[in-house]
Amino acid sequence: MRGYELCLIFHPETSESDIDNIINSLSELITSHKGSVLKTEKWEKKNFQYQIKKQSKGYYCFLYYMGNNEILNEIERIVKFNESVLRYNNYSLQKNFAFKETARTLENKETEQSASDKPEKTIESTPVEKSTDTAATNE
Amino acid sequence: MRRKRFPMKKRIAFKKKICRFCSDDTFSLSYRDFNALRYFISERGKIIPRRISGNCAKHQRFVAKAIKRARVVSIVPFTVTSA
Numbered sequence: 001m002r003g004y005e006l007c008l009i010f011h012p013e014t015s016e017s018d019i020d021n022i023i024n025s026l027s028e029l030i031t032s033h034k035g036s037v038l039k040t041e042k043w044e045k046k047n048f049q050y051q052i053k054k055q056s057k058g059y060y061c062f063l064y065y066m067g068n069n070e071i072l073n074e075i076e077r078i079v080k081f082n083e084s085v086l087r088y089n090n091y092s093l094q095k096n097f098a099f100k101e102t103a104r105t106l107e108n109k110e111t112e113q114s115a116s117d118k119p120e121k122t123i124e125s126t127p128v129e130k131s132t133d134t135a136a137t138n139e
Numbered sequence: 140m141r142r143k144r145f146p147m148k149k150r151i152a153f154k155k156k157i158c159r160f161c162s163d164d165t166f167s168l169s170y171r172d173f174n175a176l177r178y179f180i181s182e183r184g185k186i187i188p189r190r191i192s193g194n195c196a197k198h199q200r201f202v203a204k205a206i207k208r209a210r211v212v213s214i215v216p217f218t219v220t221s222a
Contacts, residue, residue, distance in 0.1 A: 007212055049216035060212075062171070089212065 001035060001066040003093030006075065009052065010059040012045060014084040019059060022082065026063060026075060033071045038064040052086050064093070156193025160201075168201070170208035176215055180206065184219040 006026075010019055019042070027037045041062040048056055065071075072090060079088045159166055168175050179187050179194075179202050186206055189199040209215040 009212065048213040050213055052213055087212065089208075091208070 001068055003038070004065055004067055004072070005091045005093055006063040006065070007089045007091070008061040008063070008079065008085055009087040010061065011084045011086055012055055012057040012059065014059065018084060019061065022085070023061060023063065026078065029074055029078070030065050030067060030071055033067070033074070035065055035067040035071050038066065055086065058086060158193060158195040158198055160198040161195055168205050170205040170212065171214065173209070173214050176206055176209060180215060182219065184216045
């Protein structure tokens, strides 16, 4: 299971109940496929910097979850054909962990799970090899 | 005829800039916050180069990637036409 971040942009004329329904359906989908929802964020209506589908305002929602390949495909299937969603984007969280902002938005729940998943680049292995080589050469 | 280059060139002394991210542990960015990103964007919406912003290479890459993501989601403009 890897950590992902889903960014959704809704049409400005969608009601809050519709947004909640979509987010709830997505989170139920995630939990039914053995994933876990870490956090949901909702922003107020915001102005765009450029028009998206001829709209100048919209609602932003962010959904943080642990998922796998199946979950990604299913989410895309729901979100793609929904008319009230203007744009959606999935970003992986592992590559973002150098930036502490994303780590701060999630409260410790994910670090336990991602510590096992995240490929850790350790430089500790190389000095051990060097010392054995030098020992061999000295002898 | 080749022009001779004088050994002492007129240069504007560049101050050694410190990377804001390396020096301060709490300072970080994500593509979602426009307030932190606007320091790395010019007036016309271009990404400010590293020699001016003072970032180290690693964090300049992160900043650039965050700005490009924010552009897609319309938090940061692609270009700004002076109106």
